[in-house]
Amino acid sequence: MSSVLQYLTGRKKNKKPGILWITFITVLSYGQPTQETLSHKSYIAYHTTENITIDGIPSEEAWQKISPTGLFTDIEGHKTPKYSTSVKILWDKECIYFLAEMEEPHVWGNLKQKDTIIFYNNDFEIFIDPDNDTHNYYEFEINALNTLWDLFITKPYREGTPVLNDWDAKGFQSAIQIQGTLNNPDDTDKGWTLEIAIPLAVFKTSYFHDNNPANKFWRVNFSRVNWDFQLINNKYSRKKDSKGNFAAEYNWVWSPTGVIDMHRPEDWGYVYFSLKEAGLQDNFTIPEDEKVKQLLYELYRKQKKYFNKNKRWATSIQELLQSSRNIYDKNIAPTLENHQTGWNISAVSPYTQHTYIIKEDGKIIQKEK
Incomplete structure (x- = not known):
């Protein structure tokens, strides 16, 4: 959410x-999954010594050597999204790198100011809780115009915490490549690719904090907000119903939470940061x-x-x-x-x-x- x-x-x-x-006792559950029966996803982020250029093009050999996450599902865990989404993750001593590939026949966006409500456009979102205590976590939202909304959240919103819009992820880099034409309703696009580098220093909580993730796991999730659209004067906007209300958005995620709410860090996936280089194999089991x-x-x-x-x-x-x-x-x-x-x-x-x-x-x- x-x-x-x-x-x-x-x-x-x-x-x-x-x-x-x-x-x-272990129970097998059949039928529509519930919040309690959903399994949390896991992914191994491999190390790289290759220089990753943030240009939206996964041309580096390291990207080619690793597998993506499974395709995203509906946030409640029982619907297949209209369009596919997957992510790859690498890391080195300086940054964590993300590569999101999203199928989308109409790539559009109109929000250009940083720290505006980016999910009012179709967007891609990253959520990270390094220490797995559900507090003091990070959120990054980006639309197809490469406009960023970065937030630091002291507690999940269920606890009445304020939105900290004045926090900035220093050194954050992102780039987008569109397989088609941005904001052009006269053609059909294939989708868009988003490449991101987030410095590890962003996740330091104090000067002497050692936040090296090597051989550790962090709680992570990804969300893709997608809207039905309408054209007004040949420009895209969120679709409205006959009463003038916006139609509900779609919430497609990597690790479903079982309810329409992304701010449940306890239900995010597990990303394990392996010291093995991209192309090698490692194993990780959720503790x-x-x-x-x-x-x-x-x-x-x-x-x-x-x-x-x-x-x-x-x-x-x-x-x-x-x-x-x-x-x-x-x-x-x-x-x-x-x-x-x-x-x-x-x-x-x-x-x-x-x-x-x-x-x-x-x-x-x-x-x-």
Whole structure:
């Protein structure tokens, strides 16, 4: 879901109070996927020593040696988009590089001022949460005119955070090649290619912060907002219905979130930054501890719903888990702690014995054993 849309807005009991032992089993789900049954995508970004020229043309050998992501799907995860989209990712000691290739028979755009609401045009969007705590993440939106909207978001919009439009991604580079003619309704285009370089320094949170992603994963997602259009005086604009309202946009993404909302970093994909050079092969498996975090986010959402219904926070795990679904294969004992300014829910991972804590604002904290 686009930024401004958000801006405007089974069980075995343990005798110890406040603790509920949950035995999770793996379940296969058929039919339309839900938010809980959607699997998160993963991708290996390979290292390159080749100089990448940002010109919108993937002529470098490194681009040719790597595979793209799978084709994008509808954000809810159960529709096939009208037009195909895929992305490739490379990195080196200075930058992360993205190459998006988008099928589009009518390439158009009219927003030329930086930091305007770019998704009012067809656009391509990148979301990045380097430390996987769902806070302090980055968003980049670009239209076919190569107009950028870059944002730094301290918390997901569900927590009432403001839009930080004055933040700038220093050193950001992008270039576009159009397979057709921009803003020409008299022909049929093939699409557009977007090449991007984002300096790693953009993601530094302090002077001495070591944000080298080598052999680590970051939470990442990509979105493509696409609109039905109409022609007025032979110029493109978003289509309106008979009442003068804009028709709803299409939201096509790499890793579906299950709901029309991109600002759910806990549901983004995983990009692993391999030190192996493009053309070689590496392996990456999403860590088992991510299952524990997903449980905590399920409880976080239940706690929010509980408050909306009862006008108070739940004080025991039992109040939240009456309809819990079995989705894992290990015993986990989440605990709920209320305090004056909110609450914490914690769980010890059965895989690593690390403790994970989710706060009332959705931030995840990890404590190693």
